[in-house]
Amino acid sequence: MNAIVNRLGDSTTGSGEDVPLIVSSRFTEPAGHTLEGYRNSGSYRGYEGLRSALERSPSEVGEIVKEATLLGRGGAGFPAGVKWGFCPPDVWPRYIVVNGDESEPGTYKDRVLMERDPHQLIEGCLLAAYAIGAAQVFLYVRGEMAHAQERIAAALNEAYEANLVGRNILGSDFSVDIVLTWGAGAYIVGEETALIESLEGNRGMPRLKPPFFPAAKGLYMQPTVVNNVETLSNLPWLFEHGVNAFRETGTESSPGTRLIALSGHVNNPGVFEVAQGTTTFRDLFESPRYGAGIRNGHELKMFIPGGASAPWFFSEHLDIPLEAREVGPAGSMLGSGAVVVMDETTDAVRACLRLVRFFARESCGKCTPCREGTTWEEQILTRILEGHGRPSDIDLLTDIGDNISPGPYPVAADPGSGLEAVPFPPRQTTICPLGPSSVAPITSALRRFRSEFTDKIKRRDPIPVSSEPVPVNHAGEFDSGAAHV
Amino acid sequence: MARLNADNVALAERIIARYPKPRSALIPLCHLAQEQDGWLSEEAMAHIAELIDCTPAQVLGTASFYEMFKLHPVGRYCVNVCTNISCQLLGGEELLEHAEETLGVRSGGTTEDGMFTLEDVECVAACTEAPAVQVNYRYFHRLDTEAFDELISALRAGELEDSVPPHGTLAKVRQELDGDRVANITAPQDQSKPVWIERAEAAARSGGDDS
Ligand SMILES: Cc1cc2nc3c(=O)[nH]c(=O)nc-3n(C[C@H](O)[C@H](O)[C@H](O)COP(=O)(O)O)c2cc1C
Ligand code: SF4
Ligand code: FES
Numbered sequence: 001m002n003a004i005v006n007r008l009g010d011s012t013t014g015s016g017e018d019v020p021l022i023v024s025s026r027f028t029e030p031a032g033h034t035l036e037g038y039r040n041s042g043s044y045r046g047y048e049g050l051r052s053a054l055e056r057s058p059s060e061v062g063e064i065v066k067e068a069t070l071l072g073r074g075g076a077g078f079p080a081g082v083k084w085g086f087c088p089p090d091v092w093p094r095y096i097v098v099n100g101d102e103s104e105p106g107t108y109k110d111r112v113l114m115e116r117d118p119h120q121l122i123e124g125c126l127l128a129a130y131a132i133g134a135a136q137v138f139l140y141v142r143g144e145m146a147h148a149q150e151r152i153a154a155a156l157n158e159a160y161e162a163n164l165v166g167r168n169i170l171g172s173d174f175s176v177d178i179v180l181t182w183g184a185g186a187y188i189v190g191e192e193t194a195l196i197e198s199l200e201g202n203r204g205m206p207r208l209k210p211p212f213f214p215a216a217k218g219l220y221m222q223p224t225v226v227n228n229v230e231t232l233s234n235l236p237w238l239f240e241h242g243v244n245a246f247r248e249t250g251t252e253s254s255p256g257t258r259l260i261a262l263s264g265h266v267n268n269p270g271v272f273e274v275a276q277g278t279t280t281f282r283d284l285f286e287s288p289r290y291g292a293g294i295r296n297g298h299e300l301k302m303f304i305p306g307g308a309s310a311p312w313f314f315s316e317h318l319d320i321p322l323e324a325r326e327v328g329p330a331g332s333m334l335g336s337g338a339v340v341v342m343d344e345t346t347d348a349v350r351a352c353l354r355l356v357r358f359f360a361r362e363s364c365g366k367c368t369p370c371r372e373g374t375t376w377e378e379q380i381l382t383r384i385l386e387g388h389g390r391p392s393d394i395d396l397l398t399d400i401g402d403n404i405s406p407g408p409y410p411v412a413a414d415p416g417s418g419l420e421a422v423p424f425p426p427r428q429t430t431i432c433p434l435g436p437s438s439v440a441p442i443t444s445a446l447r448r449f450r451s452e453f454t455d456k457i458k459r460r461d462p463i464p465v466s467s468e469p470v471p472v473n474h475a476g477e478f479d480s481g482a483a484h485v
Numbered sequence: 486m487a488r489l490n491a492d493n494v495a496l497a498e499r500i501i502a503r504y505p506k507p508r509s510a511l512i513p514l515c516h517l518a519q520e521q522d523g524w525l526s527e528e529a530m531a532h533i534a535e536l537i538d539c540t541p542a543q544v545l546g547t548a549s550f551y552e553m554f555k556l557h558p559v560g561r562y563c564v565n566v567c568t569n570i571s572c573q574l575l576g577g578e579e580l581l582e583h584a585e586e587t588l589g590v591r592s593g594g595t596t597e598d599g600m601f602t603l604e605d606v607e608c609v610a611a612c613t614e615a616p617a618v619q620v621n622y623r624y625f626h627r628l629d630t631e632a633f634d635e636l637i638s639a640l641r642a643g644e645l646e647d648s649v650p651p652h653g654t655l656a657k658v659r660q661e662l663d664g665d666r667v668a669n670i671t672a673p674q675d676q677s678k679p680v681w682i683e684r685a686e687a688a689a690r691s692g693g694d695d696s
Contacts (some may be wrong), residue, residue, distance in 0.1 A: 106571050108613055139684075149655055149656035177669065177670060264615075415677070
């Protein structure tokens with residue numbers, strides 16, 4: 001039994017060789033989560049970056065993050081330094097809310113960071129708080145992650161004890177509290193304004209932007225920076241090694257590394273730290289360091305490049321690098337670093353239904369197109385799969401999608417039919433992008449695998465009204481033949 | 486069940502003090518009540534409302550939004566099987582069916598002895614370790630049907646008491662945030678420009694690089 005209990009993601013490794021381990025260098029250190037381990041293992045010395053940053057002015061610290069072009073790792077890829085600069089001058093207090101709500105299907109990286117290197121995240125929070133002048137940091141961890149909460153609580157207790165958090169940090173005039181707080185199970189709370197609502201003790205329903213951009217009107221209507229766990233976890237290494245070292249990996253527009261959770265039908269699924277901008281999906285799937293090939297010699301059918309909300313890619317996209325500027329025009333997004341691989345044995349309609357069902361379950365219900373639309377999408381896909389589909393269902397699905405996200409929806413090119421790619425992002429009739437995300441799997445699957453839908457619609461699989469055999473006339477276009485004897 | 490007991494009221498007061506506004510403690514306090522009773526009762530919600538100065542309906546309104554809050558008693562162990570995409574691809578849905586058979590309840594149900602509540606859940610952030618299961622929010626990775634049954638027998642036999650506490654308990658380590666190391670937690674309207682920002686701006690104004 002212990003073998004199962006101890007199995008905390010054994011396949012989780014860094015990548016090594018030519019890629020520096022910026023955030024994952026302590027993943028395999030047994031004591032990497034302790035203050036002692038943070039100071040004495042890994043790719044930099046813990047809390048030294050903070051010490052040196054405290055000798056600079058807050059605005060210099062902000063400039064360094066800007067120069068580094070540290071892109072947000074939570075999904076939208078917005079540069080952190082630029083975001084910090086959006087806080088209106090001279091409105092106080094300011095807050096930082098750390099987004100540790102990781103729930104996008106396929107995404108598994110923030111949990112590893114919180115469980116295995118909590119001090120790295122805490123130091124990142126301190127650097128951000130010093131730069132923007134935050135009064136308080138709220139570290140919001142997903143409710144279901146008990147172990148991450150434990151590790152962060154223990155690390156914060158150590159850090160307070162060592163005068164690294166709290167009053168007059170390291171003897172300076174910089175003081176800030178970091179408060180661990182946690183959710184209670186709702187994907188939508190990962191959306192930054194919903195996160196703030198939740199932190200105010202409310203239902204996690206997004207706010208309209210504008211006017212409620214967190215940097216202007218966030219927590220308690222005060223300027224608030226919301227950053228992802230991985231984004232902030234990059235800061236300590238950056239301040240220890242400097243901007244030039246950070247920018248050596250990756251490309252001009254996407255420097256540094258990213259944690260990628262590679263899951264699904266590969267031989268070696270795992271969480272890998274890879275170079276942004278230059279690593280291709282082929283490297284990820286085929287390299288023995290990463291995926292080590294599609295499982296058991298099967299063939300790739302499709303893959304999701306950036307979490308459940310991302311439109312699907314196919315074998316012709318394998319040589320695209322992990323670079324937003326290339327993935328976006330090809331019709332999808334890098335999102336949250338979640339790459340899900342599906343081989344040729346996968347039923348496209350079933351995979352599509354499972355993704356859509358997620359959005360239907362997790363819709364917060366605030367906007368009608370999303371609340372109703374995702375529910376209808378789920379019901380229609382369910383009846384198609386169960387053998388009760390109608391020929392009009394394909395148009396109906398397209399029409400519902402168009403009501404949630406008007407106009408052509410982002411999708412990859414289809415070499416078979418000559419249809420071109422529709423670039424990311426989608427438009428929306430909704431408050432947040434959750435509703436529109438539900439259209440991604442449907443549009444991708446319908447464009448590429450339409451026959452899988454139509455074949456299921458043609459198949460009739462009625463449940464008999466009586467267990468006695470009844471003569472049934474299958475000729476007409478009835479919903480369920482047995483009822484119309 | 487019950488209102489928060491005296492120890493938990495003391496703890497609740499310390500939690501409330503961490504936030505600039507008491508209402509922000511709503512979710513952590515609901516977790517605390519659930520830790521005490523195993524589920525979230527009306528009495529507990531009314532008590533929380535008193536503590537954070539809002540109405541019981543507001544507590545219920547928030548609590549009912551979140552899946553982890555159980556407004557009815559559940560089993561000692563909540564067994565959550567992930568059926569989302571990465572787990573589905575590697576047998577998560579089949580594992581759920583198997584779990585239904587092993588436990589003799591459908592997803593959402595509780596076994597008659599009150600030991601287990603089974604749920605099919607969305608991605609639990611263990612996608613590379615599929616199919617993934619959580620028991621009271623503790624992870625079990627790459628479970629096949631045999632390992633699942635083994636897990637259930639071990640839970641039944643009480644062999645995992647140390648690693649899997651009863652439903653409602655999340656982190657077993659709490660953040661300590663008291664005493665003179667704490668910086669400054671006050672209501673938003675009472676806070677002005679932080680001193681280190683003030684100091685750096687003054688240094689910049691005087692043209693000095695002595696910051
Ligand atoms: C439906 C939805 C869910 C989201 N979930 C998360 C999440 O779990 N974690 C996260 O960091 N960002 C999530 N985001 C993105 C956040 O809104 C926000 O952009 C991000 O936390 C900003 O941090 P970053 O700039 O450091 O990436 C989500 C967005 C949407 C629309
Ligand atoms: S799009 Fe959906 S999840 Fe987002 S605010 Fe509207 S109803 Fe809520
Ligand atoms: S899909 Fe099952 S843990 Fe992510």
